[in-house]
Amino acid sequence: MDEFMQAAIDEARQGRQEGGIPIGAVLVRGGQIVARGRNKRVQEDNPIKHGEMDCLYNAGRQRTYRDTVLYTTLMPCYMCAGTIVQFKIPKVVVGESRTFGESREFLEAHGVAVEIVDSEECVTMMREFIAAEPTLWNEDIMEL
Amino acid sequence: MDEFMQAAIDEARQGRQEGGIPIGAVLVRGGQIVARGRNKRVQEDNPIKHGEMDCLYNAGRQRTYRDTVLYTTLMPCYMCAGTIVQFKIPKVVVGESRTFGESREFLEAHGVAVEIVDSEECVTMMREFIAAEPTLWNEDIMEL
Numbered sequence: 345m346d347e348f349m350q351a352a353i354d355e356a357r358q359g360r361q362e363g364g365i366p367i368g369a370v371l372v373r374g375g376q377i378v379a380r381g382r383n384k385r386v387q388e389d390n391p392i393k394h395g396e397m398d399c400l401y402n403a404g405r406q407r408t409y410r411d412t413v414l415y416t417t418l419m420p421c422y423m424c425a426g427t428i429v430q431f432k433i434p435k436v437v438v439g440e441s442r443t444f445g446e447s448r449e450f451l452e453a454h455g456v457a458v459e460i461v462d463s464e465e466c467v468t469m470m471r472e473f474i475a476a477e478p479t480l481w482n483e484d485i486m487e488l
Numbered sequence: 489m490d491e492f493m494q495a496a497i498d499e500a501r502q503g504r505q506e507g508g509i510p511i512g513a514v515l516v517r518g519g520q521i522v523a524r525g526r527n528k529r530v531q532e533d534n535p536i537k538h539g540e541m542d543c544l545y546n547a548g549r550q551r552t553y554r555d556t557v558l559y560t561t562l563m564p565c566y567m568c569a570g571t572i573v574q575f576k577i578p579k580v581v582v583g584e585s586r587t588f589g590e591s592r593e594f595l596e597a598h599g600v601a602v603e604i605v606d607s608e609e610c611v612t613m614m615r616e617f618i619a620a621e622p623t624l625w626n627e628d629i630m631e632l
Contacts, residue, residue: 385549392536392545392571401536405529407632422598426570426591427536432630447570450594454566486576488552 348372348415349439349461355382355395356417356469362387365484366473367395369416371403378412379403385484394484396424400431409433417466419445421485429454439466443474444485492516492559493583493605499526499539500561500613506531509621509628510613511539513560515547522556523547529628538628540568544575553577561610563589565629573598583610587618588629 345353348370355368359382367383381399385391393401396416406412409431417439420428425447428436435457441448442462451458474481482488489497492514499512503526511527525543529535537545540560550556553575561583564572569591572580579601585592586606595602618625626632 389548390545391547391549391575392541397536401534403535404533405535405627407627409630422570422574423567424570426566426568426573429570430566430630431535483549483551486553486574 345463345465346415346437346461348377348413349417349437349463351377351380352395352415352417352439353463353465353469355380356466359383359387359395360469360473365477365480366469367416367418369395369399369414371399371409372413372415373411378406383484386480391484392423394421394424396420397427400427413437415439417463418443418470419460420447420451421445422447422450425451425456428456435459437461439463440470442467443470489607489609490559490581490605492521492557493561493581493607495521495524496539496559496561496583497607497609497613499524500610503527503531503539504613504617509624510617511560511562513539513543513558515543515553516557516559517555522550527628530624535628536567538565538568540564541571544571557581559583561607562587562614563604564591564595565589566591566594569595569600572600579603581605583607584614586611587614 360366384393419441504510528537563585
């Protein structure tokens with residue numbers, strides 16, 4: 345496993361240990377991790393803190409994102425995909441898109457390169473979470 | 489001026505007084521304001537705190553947004569538009585779309601009703617801000 349996707353998975357697992365939703369992300373520039381984040385809906389009682397958003401929150405104000413890559417364990421939702429487009433992040437590496445995700449076409453239509461790793465580890469992590477916490481998951485993807 | 493758009497403008501003006509970017513938003517359900525927010529890029533040194541995002545952050549976890557309307561002084565960027573789509577907010581009332589905004593087509597394609605008030609007050613507020621702080625504005629819309 346790529347070290348950056350592994351770092352995103354580590355964030356996701358830490359989130360699950362905290363009682364949260366296991367989705368993690370890291371922002372990378374020039375082979376270095378700029379910031380890490382994980383879904384904090386439960387931990388911070390907040391709906392905008394998806395993994396990708398928490399990572400960008402933690403990165404603070406960056407002069408540009410054009411030289412960055414965002415790694416995330418799960419295909420971004422439209423909030424996170426819209427943010428990637430708005431921030432002009434040119435590439436997103438996605439752990440898996442089997443359990444969720446409809447934003448690929450939107451991302452690619454706006455010039456964002458989408459690389460899907462299709463990691464069994466990411467799929468298993470999400471499937472176990474969804475089976476254990478279906479209501480929480482449906483809340484997070486606004487399907488209640 | 490509609491009382492909810494006036495509340496969003498009040499948030500925007502408070503943000504400007506704090507040294508920030510004058511964009512405000514309120515979330516309304518059943519004729520009541522659920523939450524208020526304003527752009528806090530400067531105040532919290534953070535790029536994801538656009539007015540709409542700060543408002544939804546302040547609203548916390550809501551069981552549903554299908555019965556809400558989001559009022560915002562400026563046409564949403566793709567981050568905020570993606571969030572409106574993801575959260576299934578059915579309607580957004582926009583103060584003005586002359587100084588910024590390319591997300592209307594995306595919102596409408598995803599079934600969001602977009603009402604543009606085209607308020608001179610909102611246009612003037614943004615034009616004065618952009619003239620005074622062009623670099624800050626370009627940072628906020630990721631055009632640096």
